[in-house]
Amino acid sequence: MDTSQKEFEMKCFIDDIGRIGGFGGLTYEESHFNILWKFEIQRMADFLSIHLTCFKENHVDHWEVKTETSLQVISKNGTSQTIKEICRYENVDIPEVYNRFGWYDFMTWAMLTDDFAIHGDVTIQANVRILEMVGFKKENLMNFDELAKEFSDIVLVVEDRKFYTSKLFLAFQSSYFKSLLLGDFAESKQSEVVLKDINPDDFQNFLELIHAESPIDGILHLAVLYDSPIAIKRCEEFLVKKSEKTLKVKLELSTRYNLKVLKVLTAFTSSAMDTSQKEFEIKCFIDDIDRLEEGIEHTVEENHFNIPWKLEIQQIGGYLSIYLDCLKQDSVDDWEVKTEITVQVLSKDGASQTIKNYHRYANMFNLDPDVCFSFGWYEFMTWDMLENNFAVNGDVTIQANVRILEMVGFRKENLKNFDELAKEFSDIVLVVRDRKFYTSKLFLGFQSSYFKSLLLGDFAESRQSEVVLKNINPDDFQNFLELIHGESPIDGILHLAVLYDSPTAIKRCEEFLVEKSKKTLKVKLDLSTRYNLKVLKVLAVIKSSAMDTPQKEFEIKRLIEDIDCMEEGDDRSVEEDHFNIPWKLVIIRQDGFLSINLFCLKENQLNLFEVKTETTIQVLSKNGTSQTMKEICRFGNEDCLPVGRSWGWSEFMTWDTLENDFAIHGDVTIQAKSRILEMVGFKKENLKNFDESMKEFSDIVLVVRDRKFYTLKLFLGFQSSYFKSLLLGDFAESKQSEVVLKDINPDDFQNFLELIHGESPIDGILHLAVLYDSPTAIKRCEEFLVEKSKKTLKVKLDLSTRYNLKVLKEKCMSEITSIDDIRSVMSDEMDLSISNELLKKCLSLC
Structure with missing residues (x-):
């Protein structure tokens, strides 16, 4: 249960790295969370020096800010180098902590200019996540200390502070505490319950809020996590009526936590209604x-x-x-x-x-x-x-x-007038910049839930004869009104239709995009996803065959527990098979440096082969420090330049840096993550043929790149709603003897056809099974993952969430029986429902 995230970024785009000469430097100062920070970039002794300084004034009272800080150098060509570390900023007279963090020798200046700067341009940035803040106090509005002991029946321990409160009150306010304190968990029988990884100040705020006090800063996350409707409502009311947060922040919060009132009201009161891009x-x-x-x-x-x-x-x-x-x-x-x-x-x-x-x-x-x-x-x-x-x-x-x-100066002839000529038929005037639109409250309220709330609800605007809409393009608003009154143009106003929640306008926009629009496939798919236009999404995929192949990704990891015992030339390699290719992560101590390389061990053959990857190599410390290098690389036959059998760095970092900054008691983790972008020259023996030998048993030919697949319309239609619509519906393809499917990998499509015909391999085609909406293929994929797959528990759990595989999910959850199992499957992008289930498991295991 994380505290509400406190994160910020400081970024410096340098358009001429040469102007940082000698010992000159660049500095940027910004305030975040009421603290002044300075970002310093210098050239020092032929090294790039990067530091982040905390400028909070020293006080008699102790203060400390604990952060996870990532410093990055990013090139326009995609190359990047990242170092991440846990660091503490504190009163400068306290030993072992500093107000400044960074590296004097982040990288050599030669590496910066040769490998990162493109025409002298490079971006340097610091990403900071605040883990803990101590000594930043506000006066409590309500006490939950020992003074409240006689009124309490439970003590909640958060770090070094105890909160005395009532089980029944917490349970009434929060379904989380209802389950934890009144349910079947062991905590329901305890007089003291420890809540881990919660900031005590945030928890104080949370308790004050549900007890009807006012501050909400930093605790909306807790309110949602604990499923407390009253706390969520009060947070929303504060954000709507009193908060001075920026419009951008309010809209992000309204979306993240589904705060509908905030979303609508912010759109109006804070003028957050952008014209459609x-x-x-x-x-x-x-x-x-x-x-x-x-x-x-x-x-x-x-x-x-x-x-x-x-x-x-x-x-x-x-x-x-x-x-x-x-x-x-x-x-x-x-x-x-x-x-x-x-x-x-x-x-x-x-x-x-x-x-x-x-x-x-x-x-x-x-x-x-x-x-x-x-x-x-x-x-x-x-x-x-x-x-x-x-x-x-x-x-x-x-x-x-x-x-x-x-x-x-771009005008079109209006299809319908909403100017003064329509005044006698109107009961409301909407003012958009310098133009007035005369229209009807009831009609707008019927067409749009936004205007229903604004003009017919409890807002002050419902009693006004003129209402100003800010930051709206008047031409777009003219189009919007024309559209809901039955006219035709939609250009630039789909955003307004969704923002104003007008089903009629949304439907007409979608019909136009499906039937008449000449927008590119990419634009249509973007719009269908952004505005949840289901018909458009299906049709765009079918018509233009915008069906991506599934992602091929893998990870090789090595935990070294005795780095201090590695002598010069010692090799700690790891070999693994991924996508039927043997890979080897080679880790060597060499000439005072840590050398890391990833090898592709596929045997050389007469046929050429190539694997193009985006590979990230990382050194990870238990204290949170990390160094990362990422690059596009090509593996292939040894004698075919510019591809090679290995990729990496012979001087990833100095051995001293590894031992002093990364190894904790000799332990360090080194890993390579690869995303395969393209594979050429890799063939497997087909389990079933769909070539010309099947021509007499087929009534449709599907063309995927340079290969033809002979199969049956009825069978495909029975197996897949996608092909049912494409081949048996009203589309032109239903009358064609050959149909081209673009941007599909023919090997993946071979696997897909084998799977729905009862064969076994599933590698790389679960994405297609879901995309084509084929229950048989999805079921067989799931059965394989449950019964035979050797994928890790983390990968299986990720797949079960991404593709809604309930049986696989239940199987994965049943195999999680220890705290170590929970750690092994945790990730930053984990689905909230999975996180909650793991939390319950964790509580039951503690």
């Missing part, structure tokens, strides 16, 4: 960069938000030139588009270079020097760099991502 992307995939000779222009033209745009790519003077033009025809009326533009060059190997800027497009006749119809860079990067560092076999992707911040 206007964003688009223009992408150009160039499959032969050598074709672009000096001066030859490669262009892509697309329409977005009724404006034509052109992405221009050229080689000019030995540089790559990238420009984005707005091709709107000039008119008598002034017009302007204010944008945030991100231009990227993307390589297949994961490398990228990104530049982001703000630009204003306007009429050619506009005399403002800051506006123009074209924007970009003549010298985005040198052509040599493009060819050598980004183009893979001549292939490279260049794209522009545009977020429109403001549009002025």
Whole structure:
């Protein structure tokens, strides 16, 4: 039961690392949780020095802040180095603790400039999670100390403090305490109960809140965790009426803890109703960069938000030139588009270079020097760099991502008027910027639960004749009103339809997106997920075959319990099989350094093979300190460059650093986590054939990349609601003899077909079984995981939660019989229901 999270981040983007010369440095100061922090970045003796300093004034009273701090250097190409440690900030005259934490030699300056800085750009940041704060006191509004002893029948012990209170009162306020103190747990018979990992100040606040006192800071998390409706309600009331937290924080809290009143009221009173985002992307995939000779222009033209745009790519003077033009025809009326533009060059190997800027497009006749119809860079990067560092076999992707911040002078003819002409038919005026909309409270209330609460409920607005809606685009609001009155355009107003909870508007938006919209598949899927548009989601997946293959991830971990006994050249390797490939994590003491490498031990064959991975190597200390390196790497045949059989660092860290900063009594954990991005040249013997030999028994051919699968529509339709809709429904595919499924791995699809035909392998295809909604395949996957799989308990429990496999979940929970078992399955992203069950197990085992 964590206390409410206290976390913050300090980030420094350095666009010219060379300006930190000599002993000069950069410092940033920010206040977090009423404490001043300073982030210091320096070059010292050819090392990058990074420190975080706590500037709380010293007092007579003792104070301490215990944190988990991660310092990171992040490159634009995705490379990063992270060091994490538990540290204590305290009065400076207290021994063994300091007001400053960090490293004078975080990395060598040469490594920073060579491996991380891209054109001198690099990001350095500190992520801080506050674990404990001591000496930061407020005056208690209510006492639960020994003075309350005669009125109590239970003592709750939180760290070194005892809280005297009443079981019945706690149980009435909280279902958690009802189960714990009045149920069948051992605690119900104890006079003192210990609550672990709770901040006593937060618990004091929690008790004050449910006893009708006022402060809520830091305890909403406890209120939800303990399932206390009264505490949750009072927290929400405070956030609605009195809290000075930012709009962003309030909206995040309302979403995280399902605070409906806060969400609606914050949207109105704090003007949190953003207009629907206007964003688009223009992408150009160039499959032969050598074709672009000096001066030859490669262009892509697309329409977005009724404006034509052109992405221009050229080689000019030995540089790559990238420009984005707005091709709107000039008119008598002034017009302007204010944008945030991100231009990227993307390589297949994961490398990228990104530049982001703000630009204003306007009429050619506009005399403002800051506006123009074209924007970009003549010298985005040198052509040599493009060819050598980004183009893979001549292939490279260049794209522009545009977020429109403001549009002025773009008018469409209104389909319905809500101006003064509609005044006699209205009983409310809604003011959006400089425009007034005359409409009916009852109609709005019928269409939208938001307006029902606002205009027909207990809010002050229900008694006003004019109500101001802030931060809403009036054109979008015009569209919204037209839509709920039965007119057609939806561009830019789906966000409002969901925000105002208007089923009619949402349904019409979805129908338009399904039947008429020319938005890209990616945009449709994003919208379907963001706004829970189920019909759109299914149809987009079917129509455009946006079915990703399941993630292939694995982890190899080694706990070394006697690091101080490792001599020069000692090898502590670990070998494991993952996805039918043998892997070896090699850990060696070498020349005063810790050397860590991951080897792919697949035997060389005549056929080429390659495994492309995103691999993270970590050294983890029991005290919470860690150092992490992450990179995209390619494993393959030994004689095929640029791939290799191993990847890692011969000098991951000095041996002294390992012993002094990471090893606790000689113990340290070293692990490699790999996410497989692509596998080429790996074949297994098929258990069942779906090739041309099955042609006479089939009535449909499914084409997956370069392979054809011959099978039966009726069988697929019986096994999978997805294929029932696709092949037996009203879609065009139901009349085709061949149907193409894009972006599917053919080996995974072979496995899927084998599984639903009664064969056994499931590796990599549970995702497809769920995506295709195939009960038979899901059941067989679950049976395999329950009865035969050798996956770890943690992996099985994660799968049971992700795919709602109830039998597997029950089996996993039944195998958790000790505190060590609980530790082995814990993770930061664990589902709340699982966390609660594990908590109950933990309490029963203690």
